Amino acid sequence: MSALVIKSVSKHFGGVAAVSNVNMEVPSGKVTGLIGPNGAGKTTLINLITGVLTVSEGSIHFGAQDITEVPAYKVARAGISRTFQNIRLLAEASVIDNVMIGFYRNEKTTTPASLLGLPSARRETAALRDRANKLLERFGMSKFADQEAGGLAYGHQRRVEMMRALASEPALILLDEPVAGMNDVEAGELGEIFRGLAKDGMGVLLIEHNVRFVTNLCDFVYVLDSGRMIASGSPEQVVNDPAVITAYLGS
């Protein structure tokens, strides 16, 4: 089953085509890779999917729903979560508060209940705090729970962002270079987690520069260069594709 289907999508910034005529599918239960040199249009594609940018041409479907023109917060509510290439945490908030905002999508509390501080609203908050603590435990981050997120080491900040995205229990998660700047051990640990998510049925789209990491982890890989999809297939097929080798080594 295909969770996300991108059909002939283009995006122009003025005269520049950052993404041109891209077709892509991200199925549930698999890790799909998206690689390409700097400026290839990978982040732009994520911004198009999540409704941060509007598509110039083409369509994007998520399950049965057409999300081409849907604003960012509704895309998130539909079940697509993301992490940002240049980590974006709520820097002043504690680690646990950063994770708790991730639960927002599935919260039951209504606005009036929250304004009046009804017991149901407070109970839900307490329950979410427990769940956030469990998530912190799973990522080995419990001891940082009350620290300000902005003060954490880089690798820990990445984890907080990941936990926040996972807290929303998305059907599809878009990871924009989630292991950039990490050493092999740290990257390997996160790779295991991504595998686990896919095994549990989530669709995972992984953007990454480290070709070895991608080939180890992904079931299927797309290669973007200068906004165009130049190759797609199994990791082995793709790394041996002459067009891909040229894109990475050439010019």
Place this chain on the structure above:
Amino acid sequence: MSNFFTVYHHLFDVFLIGSGYALSQWVVMRAGVFSVATAGLASIGAYCAAILTTKLGWPHPLSILAGTLLGALTGLLLSVPLARLRGVFQAIATLAFVQIVVAIGLFSDSLTGGAIGLNAIPILIGTKENLLALLCTIYVMLAISATRVGRAFEAIRQDEAVASSLGVSVTFHQSLAFGLSGAIAGLFGGLEAFQTFTLFPNTYGFGLIVAALSYVVLGGRRSVAGPIVGTAILLILPEVSRPLADYRNALYGVIMMLVIAFMPRGIVDTGLLYFRRRRLAAKAAMESQQ
């Protein structure tokens, strides 16, 4: 002695009303909106309540309720054009709104009494009502901070892109914050109207904008206690030392500059942060010893 009591009793009422305005200012900033509309919204609440009672003979609780609702409605309406603006542009647009409200107050003198003022408003509100209104407002603000809407506000204030990437609607929450800000300003404006014989349009002009902003910036933008402590400090300082009162505006200016330079989070939030960091450091030290 009885003079002492009346002076400070009056000051306490001014503090209660000022705290209300401070919370009206605080709640929009809490949701990441740089609005200075509080003064205009308070004016609308005050005039609405006073006019309904003096001209139409409404009982004053009903008039105050109407002022509160009109404030909320105006806040909601104001949020629609402002949704496209950010930061300093929101400040300028809301500043214009306050000026417009002042101008309407001055020119529609058949209704508002114009520059001469709206006179003969009965004194029907006292400390008890002010205190009750402030406590209710504080309760709602604390409830918000402790539950879902507060988390959404906080996320929006710090990073709108992150908030919307998690399903939080920025437009909805900023409108909600505007509506709440309008309700609070309208409520306290209405209360104020029934304790000051006369209303002047300029009471709700630039001076109140600066005051409400100062209360929040001085006290703090995150905790509910921040704006209340800020109000207390800025109102009490000129009273404890008479010479300071003559230079009230200069004093506000100097305090603001010092706070912004050395305590950008405001007094209360800086203090809370300091204690939290100390507690965390102590905890870390304990753990490393074991």
